Amino acid sequence: MADREVPAEPLRVSILSQGSYLIASIHTALDDGQLLRFQRDLIDRIGSQRARGVVIDVAALDVLDSFGSRTLRDIARMSRLRGAETVIVGIAPELAVSMVRLGLQLEMPTALDLEEGLAYLRSMTGTAMLP
Amino acid sequence: MTSTTPDGLAGAEATAGDDLLLPELVAHLREHRTQLRREWANRITDESLLSAMTPQEVFTEATSVYDNYVGVLETGSVEALQDYARDLSERIIPRGVETNEVVGIVLLLRDVLARSLFEKYHDDFGLLNRVLDAYEPAANRIANTVAVSFVQERERVIRQQADAIRELSTPVLQVRERLLILPIIGVLDDQRADQLTEQLLGGIRRHRAKVVVIDITGVPEITAEVANHLVQAVDASRLMGAGVIITGLSPEIAQTLVTIGVDLTKMNTVGDLQGGIEEAERLLGFRVTRVSDEDG
Numbered sequence: 129m130a131d132r133e134v135p136a137e138p139l140r141v142s143i144l145s146q147g148s149y150l151i152a153s154i155h156t157a158l159d160d161g162q163l164l165r166f167q168r169d170l171i172d173r174i175g176s177q178r179a180r181g182v183v184i185d186v187a188a189l190d191v192l193d194s195f196g197s198r199t200l201r202d203i204a205r206m207s208r209l210r211g212a213e214t215v216i217v218g219i220a221p222e223l224a225v226s227m228v229r230l231g232l233q234l235e236m237p238t239a240l241d242l243e244e245g246l247a248y249l250r251s252m253t254g255t256a257m258l259p
Numbered sequence: 260m261t262s263t264t265p266d267g268l269a270g271a272e273a274t275a276g277d278d279l280l281l282p283e284l285v286a287h288l289r290e291h292r293t294q295l296r297r298e299w300a301n302r303i304t305d306e307s308l309l310s311a312m313t314p315q316e317v318f319t320e321a322t323s324v325y326d327n328y329v330g331v332l333e334t335g336s337v338e339a340l341q342d343y344a345r346d347l348s349e350r351i352i353p354r355g356v357e358t359n360e361v362v363g364i365v366l367l368l369r370d371v372l373a374r375s376l377f378e379k380y381h382d383d384f385g386l387l388n389r390v391l392d393a394y395e396p397a398a399n400r401i402a403n404t405v406a407v408s409f410v411q412e413r414e415r416v417i418r419q420q421a422d423a424i425r426e427l428s429t430p431v432l433q434v435r436e437r438l439l440i441l442p443i444i445g446v447l448d449d450q451r452a453d454q455l456t457e458q459l460l461g462g463i464r465r466h467r468a469k470v471v472v473i474d475i476t477g478v479p480e481i482t483a484e485v486a487n488h489l490v491q492a493v494d495a496s497r498l499m500g501a502g503v504i505i506t507g508l509s510p511e512i513a514q515t516l517v518t519i520g521v522d523l524t525k526m527n528t529v530g531d532l533q534g535g536i537e538e539a540e541r542l543l544g545f546r547v548t549r550v551s552d553e554d555g
Contacts, residue, residue, distance in 0.1 A: 217500070221460030224495035239500035240467055 141166045143173055148180040149249055150212070151242065155188050163199045171206050179212045181249035185242055187218030197232040204236040213237075213252045217245035280393045285333045287379060288372060296325050299364075299371045306367065308360045312351070320347065321364075324405075328368060332397050337404045344408035352409075352416055361409045362402070369398045429455050431462035437469040438539050440532070444477035452488035459492055463501045470542050471496060472535040476507030486521040493526055502527065502542065506535035 140162060143152045152170055174182065184200065186192070192200075204214040215237045219227075227234075237252075239245040288295065300321050303309060309317050324347075327340045348361070376394060380387035429451075432440050439462050443455065459471060473489075475481075481489075493503040505528045508516070516523060529535040540547060 216498075219498045219500075221457070221464060221495070221499065224460055224498040225456060225491070227498060228491040228494045234498065238498050240463070240469075241500075244467075244469075244500055 141169075143170060145173075145177050145179070146246075148178070148253075149246065150174065150177065150179045150182045151185065152182065153185040153188075157189060157191065158196070160195055163196060167199055167203050167206075170203060171210060174207055174210045174212045180253045182207050182212050182214040183242060183245040183249065184214065184216050185218045185245075186216060186223070187220065187241070190220060190223055192223060192227060192232065194230070194232060197227065197234055201235055213249055215239050215245045215248050217241050280390055281332060281335075281397070284376070284390060284394060285329055287375070288329045288332070291375060292325065292329075295371055295375055296321055299325065299368050302367045302371060303364050306363065308363045308367075309351075309356060311354045311356055323347075324364070324368065328372075328401055331401050331404075332394070335397070337400060340401060341404055341408055344405045345412055348409045348412035352413055358406070358409060358413065362406045365402045365405045369402060372398070425454065429458045431458050431466075433466050433468075434536065435540065435543070435545060437467060438472070438536075438543060439463070439466055439468045439470075440472045440474060440536070442474045442477065442532075445479075447475075447478050447481060447485045449484055449488065452485045452492070456488065456492040456495065459503075460495055460499060463496060463499050468501050470502050470504065470539040472504045472506055472532065472539050474506045474532045474535065475512070476509070476532065478507075478509075478512065481512050481515055483519040483521065486516055486519065490521060490523070490526065504529055504535045504538055506530065506532045 140156050140158055141152055141154050143150055145151070150170065150173055152166070154166070158166060170182065173179065182203075184203070186200075189196075200216060207214045216234060217239045218241055219238060237248060239248050300314075300318055303317060303321065304314070309320075312320070323343065327343050331337055331340050351361075373391070373394065376390055377387065380390055429441060429443065432442075434440050441455070441459060441462070447455070459473070462468065463471065489505070493505075496503045503526070505526055507530075508528060527538075529538050537547075
């Protein structure tokens with residue numbers, strides 16, 4: 129379903145489902161096209177799997193440019209519109225420092241690792257409304 | 260380094276001119292050792308160099324330097340002098356002897372000896388010229404060697420101390436499960452702030468921390484750059500999923516931060532370390548109670 133204009137190369141992101149949550153792991157640095165494809169795939173999966181929450185694991189990334197961080201933010205917003213909370217996990221110290229230096233704002237929840245991310249989602253999706 | 264390889268300055272001059280000039284010169288300096296050395300020591304006292312040392316010490320060292328100096332002129336090899344200079348530096352640096360003093364005394368010796376050569380050869384200008392041709396490069400090399408040895412030793416000491424400070428400076432301590440404290444003592448400069456960020460983020464990952472209390476009670480003052488560094492460290496921690504509480508901002512620092520307009524709205528600050536830890540415990544869901552309260 130995701131090979132309309134993008135060549136069918138192996139996806140560098142795996143999207144697994146775990147209960148009502150999706151876990152997306154980014155394995156290597158993605159170029160802009162791959163990021164957009166990931167965005168589309170993930171938003172599709174939220175609908176098809178009726179996911180309540182999404183964890184995006186970026187532990188393998190050592191850089192993230194402004195396009196990358198904007199895409200992640202867009203994913204979070206679109207996911208919320210489709211009924212799922214998103215949390216970014218696994219930001220490495222070097223990546224955190226470089227993002228802060230570049231002034232990149234994620235404006236979305238982050239957690240230390242997958243376990244923490246899932247705990248966060250459990251706490252969020254248990255409550256009905258957010259301020 | 261420049262001084263270790265014999266660059267042939269003295270040697271080349273000697274063979275180009277008279278082979279016998281340097282030996283003659285050395286003999287002259289040996290002969291008038293007592294007088295020249297005294298003259299030199301007087302000049303050192305006059306210029307109030309090496310004021311950290313007693314006159315006896317100055318005289319002893321002056322003797323060694325003099326003999327080494329003449330030895331270098333004789334052999335053209337600076338190695339022995341280099342070892343001596345390094346050893347001397349090691350002894351006098353802790354006593355606060357400055358670079359200008361060390362360079363100063365070597366240049367003084369150079370002048371004293373040159374003066375005596377003038378005196379000896381002033382009748383024959385051509386010979387004096389050749390003598391100086393042989394003497395000057397060697398003397399310059401000696402001055403260079405001593406200065407470089409001293410500076411190298413100094414740098415080594417500074418590096419050693421910087422390493423020691425770096426190791427001591429930012430402990431990351433776990434006080435409860437997932438709660439870290441970083442007590443910071445002393446002046447925070449850019450480099451230390453960088454290191455603090457590194458330790459902080461590394462500690463968050465290693466201890467899987469959720470809340471970190473950074474206590475800056477022991478920090479006397481803070482610059483705009485360092486304040487921004489702190490803000491960045493807090494932002495980076497948040498990206499890693501940990502909240503930061505800053506405690507112990509002194510009135511001066513609070514005033515500085517407000518005056519320079521650092522955006523602290525995103526920072527969670529609490530008055531003192533105790534308050535910070537209590538706040539952190541609250542965030543983590545701990546409740547600390549006295550045993551007697553529990554019983555009652």
